[in-house]
Amino acid sequence: MGIQGLHGLLKSIQKPSHLKKLSGQTLGVDAYGWLHRGTVSCAIDLALDKPTTKHIEFALNRVRMLIYFGVTPYLVFDGDNLPSKSGTESDRQKRRDESKKLGLELYRKGRMAEAQQELQKAIDVTPYMARQLIEELKNMKIQYVVAPYEADAQLAYLERQGIINGIISEDSDLLVFGAKRLISKLDQHGDCIEINRSDFTACRDISLIGWTDADFRRMCILSGCDYLPSIPKMGLKTAYRNIRRYKNVEKVLRMLQFEGKYNVPADYLDNFKQAELTFLYQRVFCPKEGKLVTLTPLDDGVKVEEMPFIGADIDPEIAVGVACGDLDPMTKEPINLKPSTAGRLTTGITRRQTLSSTADLKPNKPISSFFTPKRVPLAELDPNSLTPSPSQQRLLERHANNSWETSPAPSQPSVTRSSSLRLSLPAGSPMVRSVERESFLARAARISTFQSAKRQRLCSDADEESLPDLKERRSRFFTSTDEQSPSGQKITRTKKARKSDFGVFSDDVAEEIMSQLPDVVAPTDSAKESASVAPGTNGSGDSSLPTTSPDPTNPSEAREETGQDTQATVSTEPSDDSNATQDSTQQTTPTTFVNADSDPELFNRVLEFHVQKQNSALLSKHTFKGNTNSTSSAHKGVSANKPTMRQGPGLKPSSSSPGLSRAVTQLKGQRLTPLQRLGQNALTKSRSMDRLGARTPVTGPRDSGYESDFGAGRPPVTTRAPNHRGSEDLLVPNSDDEDGDSRDNPRPNQPSLDLKRFSFTPK
DNA sequence: AATCGGTCGAAAT
DNA sequence: TCGACCGATT
Numbered sequence: 174m175g176i177q178g179l180h181g182l183l184k185s186i187q188k189p190s191h192l193k194k195l196s197g198q199t200l201g202v203d204a205y206g207w208l209h210r211g212t213v214s215c216a217i218d219l220a221l222d223k224p225t226t227k228h229i230e231f232a233l234n235r236v237r238m239l240i241y242f243g244v245t246p247y248l249v250f251d252g253d254n255l256p257s258k259s260g261t262e263s264d265r266q267k268r269r270d271e272s273k274k275l276g277l278e279l280y281r282k283g284r285m286a287e288a289q290q291e292l293q294k295a296i297d298v299t300p301y302m303a304r305q306l307i308e309e310l311k312n313m314k315i316q317y318v319v320a321p322y323e324a325d326a327q328l329a330y331l332e333r334q335g336i337i338n339g340i341i342s343e344d345s346d347l348l349v350f351g352a353k354r355l356i357s358k359l360d361q362h363g364d365c366i367e368i369n370r371s372d373f374t375a376c377r378d379i380s381l382i383g384w385t386d387a388d389f390r391r392m393c394i395l396s397g398c399d400y401l402p403s404i405p406k407m408g409l410k411t412a413y414r415n416i417r418r419y420k421n422v423e424k425v426l427r428m429l430q431f432e433g434k435y436n437v438p439a440d441y442l443d444n445f446k447q448a449e450l451t452f453l454y455q456r457v458f459c460p461k462e463g464k465l466v467t468l469t470p471l472d473d474g475v476k477v478e479e480m481p482f483i484g485a486d487i488d489p490e491i492a493v494g495v496a497c498g499d500l501d502p503m504t505k506e507p508i509n510l511k512p513s514t515a516g517r518l519t520t521g522i523t524r525r526q527t528l529s530s531t532a533d534l535k536p537n538k539p540i541s542s543f544f545t546p547k548r549v550p551l552a553e554l555d556p557n558s559l560t561p562s563p564s565q566q567r568l569l570e571r572h573a574n575n576s577w578e579t580s581p582a583p584s585q586p587s588v589t590r591s592s593s594l595r596l597s598l599p600a601g602s603p604m605v606r607s608v609e610r611e612s613f614l615a616r617a618a619r620i621s622t623f624q625s626a627k628r629q630r631l632c633s634d635a636d637e638e639s640l641p642d643l644k645e646r647r648s649r650f651f652t653s654t655d656e657q658s659p660s661g662q663k664i665t666r667t668k669k670a671r672k673s674d675f676g677v678f679s680d681d682v683a684e685e686i687m688s689q690l691p692d693v694v695a696p697t698d699s700a701k702e703s704a705s706v707a708p709g710t711n712g713s714g715d716s717s718l719p720t721t722s723p724d725p726t727n728p729s730e731a732r733e734e735t736g737q738d739t740q741a742t743v744s745t746e747p748s749d750d751s752n753a754t755q756d757s758t759q760q761t762t763p764t765t766f767v768n769a770d771s772d773p774e775l776f777n778r779v780l781e782f783h784v785q786k787q788n789s790a791l792l793s794k795h796t797f798k799g800n801t802n803s804t805s806s807a808h809k810g811v812s813a814n815k816p817t818m819r820q821g822p823g824l825k826p827s828s829s830s831p832g833l834s835r836a837v838t839q840l841k842g843q844r845l846t847p848l849q850r851l852g853q854n855a856l857t858k859s860r861s862m863d864r865l866g867a868r869t870p871v872t873g874p875r876d877s878g879y880e881s882d883f884g885a886g887r888p889p890v891t892t893r894a895p896n897h898r899g900s901e902d903l904l905v906p907n908s909d910d911e912d913g914d915s916r917d918n919p920r921p922n923q924p925s926l927d928l929k930r931f932s933f934t935p936k
Numbered sequence: 937a938a939t940c941g942g943t944c945g946a947a948a949t
Numbered sequence: 950t951c952g953a954c955c956g957a958t959t
Contacts, residue, residue: 178939180952209950214948231948293947294950343951361948406959408939434959 175345176393178409180357183348183368185377190356192363195339196243199621200356201328203342204248204317207232208298208306216292217280220273229305235359236315242363245621247337248310248317250303251324252495252502255451257400257482269295300501304508307498318458318496318617322484325350326455326468335620336460341365349393349452350468351386379413390452392416395425400448404435447482450475456484458496460618464489497613499606 180187211231218225232248239246254262276291303319310317320327324342329350331337339354340347347355352370359365373381373389381389395412397403403412415425422445429435438444454467454475465486471477477486487495487505494500494507501508 210947212948213946213950216948227948406939410938 175343175347176349176396176398176409178396179345179348179393182378182409182413183373183376186372186375187357187366187368188372190365190367192239192242192244192359192365195356198338198623199245199247199316199336200239201331201337201340201342202235202239202246202248203324203328203340203344204232204303204306205251205298205324206343207235208302209296212296212298213293216276216296217285217289219296220276220292221280226305228302229309232306233309233313234361236310236313238361238363246315247331248306248315249324249327249331250307250317250319250498250502251298252320252322252327253484254503255322255455255482255484257447257451261399266297269297300503300508301510304498304510308510314616316616316619317498318460319498319502321456321458321465321487321492321495321502323455327457328352330457330459330466330468334459334461336618338621338623339367346399349390349398350455351390379410388416388420390449391422394445394448394452395422398448398452400451401441401444404429404437404441406435447480450480451482454480454483456486458492460496460614463493463614465492493610493614496617497610499610 208228208231211228212219214231215225215227217223219228236246236248272291273295276288276295279285279291280288307317307319318327318331325344325346328337328340328342329347329352332340332352332354339356340352341356341359343357345355348368348370354370355368356365357368373384392409392412394401395403395416396407396409415428416422419425419428423442426437426442430437453469454471454477456465457468458464459466465484467477467483477483491500491505495502495505499507
C-alpha cells in the first residue's frame with residue numbers, strides 16, 4: 174500500500190540506477206516483497222498445497238544478484254500485525270479466501286490462465302515461507318532479521334543505525350518512516366530507481382524546501398496511509414498545500430472544517446496522532462541490544478504505555494527467537510520446517526508421491542546441488558534445500574569472507590551443512606540454539622562498513638582541503654557512492670547538526686499570519702484534548718509555548734511533531750547546544766518569537782549568534798571522531814560527529830549579513846549531489862528572502878529530533894570553486910524548481926548566487 | 937486542477 | 950498486488 178501517489182509526486186527525484194553502482198554497500202530488503210513476487214510463478218501450486226520452492230528460489234536469485242553486483246543483502250521479514258491493523262488483516266484474509274475458491278474452480282474447469290490469475294490474489298506470504306528462505310540465508314551467511322512487527326519500520330531503523338546503507342522496497346511508506354535512501358523497481362537485471370531523501374528539496378512537483386521530516390510525514394498521513402484513511406477528497410496535493418500553509422494538523426483540520434468542503438470525522442485528529450506516533454515509535458528489533466526498541470528513541474513526555482498501537486513489547490528471549498526466525502512472529506511458537514519434523518526423508522518422498530508427478534518439478538530444482546560437493550546426501554532429498562550454484566557458491570564464500578570478518582561470535586556450524594541437517598540435528602538443543610542466536614545477533618547487528626574506495630581516494634579530508642573543486646566533479650551518476658558514512662549515526666548527527674540551518678519557511682506569509690490568528694485569538698479547544706494521547710501540538714506549539722518555536726507556524730521539528738509536549742522537550746534538554754543557544758540569546762526575551770518585521774535587528778542578531786554558535790559547535794565537535802555508538806546520544810545530538818566543516822574560501826561578499834553568509838557557506842559546504850545542490854541553492858534563496866521580508870523562524874537549532882532535514886548528511890565540502898571546466902558534474906539540472914519556487918517565493922535580489930551553474934539542463 | 941473509480945497488463949517461468 | 954491510464958466528478 175503505502176502512500177498513494179507518492180512515487181508519482183517524487184518522480185522528478187527518482188534516479189535511475191543500477192545495483193552495480195551500489196557495490197560495496199549493504200542494502201536492506203523487504204523480503205516479503207520478494208517472496209510475494211516469487212509466488213506469482215507458483216500461485217497454483219501453493220494454492221493446491223503442492224510443495225514448491227519457486228518463490229523461495231526467486232528470492233534467492235535476487236539475493237544472488239545483489240551479491241553478484243557486490244551488494245551485501247540484508248533481508249528483513251515482516252512479523253506480527255500491529256494491533257491497529259488487525260481489522261484490515263481479516264478483511265484481506267476474507268478476500269483471499271474468496272479468490273482461492275474462485276481460482277480453484279477455474280482450475281477445475283481447466284482454465285489455467287485465469288486460475289493462475291485468480292489464485293495469485295489468494296496467496297499469502299506465510300511465516301513458514303519466510304522460515305524456508307531464512308534457512309537458505311543461514312547457509313549462505315546472509316544477514317537477515319524478522320521484524321517484530323512491520324518490516325518497513327525495521328528497515329528504517331536499520332538504516333538509521335548504519336547497519337544498512339539503503340533500502341530495497343516498493344513501499345513508499347518507507348519514506349514516511351524516515352528512510353534516507355529507497356531503492357525501488359529493482360528488476361532481474363539489477364536496474365532500479367533510487368530515491369534519496371536528501372534530494373527532496375529538488376522535487377519539482379512540489380517544493381519541499383524547508384520542510385522537515387515531520388512536515389513530510391504529516392502530509393503523507395493526511396493524504397491517507399495504511400494507518401489512517403484519508404478525508405475524502407484529500408489527496409497528496411491537497412495535503413501538501415495544507416501542510417504547507419498551516420504546518421500543523423490541528424490548524425489544517427480547523428480550516429478544512431471551516432471551509433466546509435471536507436468532512437472531517439470527529440475522531441480524525443486522534444487517529445491522526447496515533448498514526449503519526451506509529452510512524453515514529455513503532456517497535457522494532459534492535460540487533461545490537463537483542464531486544465525490542467522503539468524506532469525513534471522516546472522523547473521525554475512520550476510514554477509507551479499510552480501507545481499500545483506501536484506494538485506490544487516482547488520479552489527479549491522471545492524477541493530474539495522471533496528475530497532469527499526460530500519462532501513464529503505471531504504465535505511465538507517454534508516454526509517447524511516440515512522436513513525436519515518427522516524425518517524429512519520420509520516427508521519429502523511422501524510429498525513427492527502425493528503430487529501430480531509431472532507437474533511437480535521440485536525435485537529437479539536444486540540441480541545445482543548436484544554440483545555441490547559439500548552437500549550432504551540427505552539434503553538432496555529435501556525439496557526445501559536450495560543451494561547456490563558452484564560459481565555462486567564461490568562468490569558467496571568470497572563475499573562472506575569479506576563481510577563477516579569482524580563477527581565476534583565463533584559462529585555457526587560449518588557452511589557445509591544443509592538446512593535440513595541443521596534443523597534436524599541441533600534444532601532441539603537449547604545450547605546449540607543459543608549459540609546460533611548469538612551469532613545471529615552478531616551478524617544482524619553488524620554495522621555496514623561501507624566506504625567507497627573511489628571516493629576515499631578522491632575525497633579524503635586532505636583532498637578536500639587541497640582540492641576543493643574535486644567535489645564538484647562528482648558525477649550525478651556516482652552520487653550513490655558518497656553516501657558513505659560508515660555509521661548511520663554519523664549521518665544522523667550530521668543532519669541534525671545542520672538542521673538548525675533550516676527552518677520551515679512558509680512562503681505564503683499572509684496565509685500564515687492568517688492561520689495563526691485563531692490560536693492567538695482563541696487558545697482553543699485543542700488544548701484540552703491534547704492531554705490525552707499527546708499533548709496538543711497545537712496548544713503547545715502555538716500559543717502557550719514559552720520558549721521554543723519562536724514561530725508558531727513553524728512547530729515542525731522532528732521532536733515536537735507528534736504533538737508531544739513541546740514544553741517538556743525544551744525544559745528537559747537545557748544542556749543541548751541548541752537550546753543553550755536559545756537560552757543564552759534572546760530567549761531571555763519574554764516574547765515567543767522574533768520576527769524580522771517587527772525587530773529586524775534583533776532578528777539578525779539572533780540569527781547571527783545562532784549560526785556562529787553552531788559553527789563553532791560543529792568545529793569543536795568535529796575534533797573527535799569515533800564514538801559512533803549510542804542511539805541516545807545521536808538522538809540527543811549531544812555529540813555530533815560532524816565531519817569537518819570548513820569555511821570555504823568563497824564567502825559570498827554580497828551576502829548581506831555575515832551570519833547569513835556563513836549559513837550560505839555552510840549550506841554549500843556539503844558534498845552534494847546535483848539535485849541537492851539545486852535544492853539548497855533554492856533554499857538559500859528562500860532563506861534570504863525570509864530574512865528580507867517574511868517572518869522568519871528564528872527557531873534555534875531544533876534540539877534534537879531523531880533526525881530530519883532533507884538536505885543533509887553529506888560530508889562537508891568547501892564552497893564551490895569557480896573554475897570548473899566541462900565535467901558532466903558541473904551540469905546541474907536547471908530545474909523548473911527555480912521558477913516553481915518563485916511562484917511561491919517572490920525572489921529578492923540575490924546577486925551572490927552564481928546562477929551560471931544552472932545554465933544547462935541535462936536530459 | 938485534483939480526486940476517485942474503473943480497467944488493464946505486468947509481475948514469474 | 951501495483952502501476953498506468955482513462956473518464957467522470959467536484
